[in-house]
Amino acid sequence: MFPNINNMKIYLICGKTDLRKGIDGLAALVTEAFSLDAYDNAIFLFCGTRSNRFKALYWNKTGFVLQAH
Numbered sequence: 001m002f003p004n005i006n007n008m009k010i011y012l013i014c015g016k017t018d019l020r021k022g023i024d025g026l027a028a029l030v031t032e033a034f035s036l037d038a039y040d041n042a043i044f045l046f047c048g049t050r051s052n053r054f055k056a057l058y059w060n061k062t063g064f065v066l067q068a069h
Helices: 023-034
Strands: 009-013 042-047 054-059 064-068
Touching: 009 023, 023 042, 023 054, 023 064
Parallel strands: 009 042
Antiparallel strands: 042 054, 054 064
């Protein structure tokens, strides 16, 4: 279940991301490739090679949450 996103920034990471990456790999991608703070009050949406699959990464004050859809 997604958090309350009313006060969150939403980033859609365009292109094809290797969805085999886990929390550490996707958080590193956010930090290194896009120069964003993965611990920010934001949700990051990553698209895979299939158009009907994505992963959502966000920080919930106690740790990262990674949801696959």
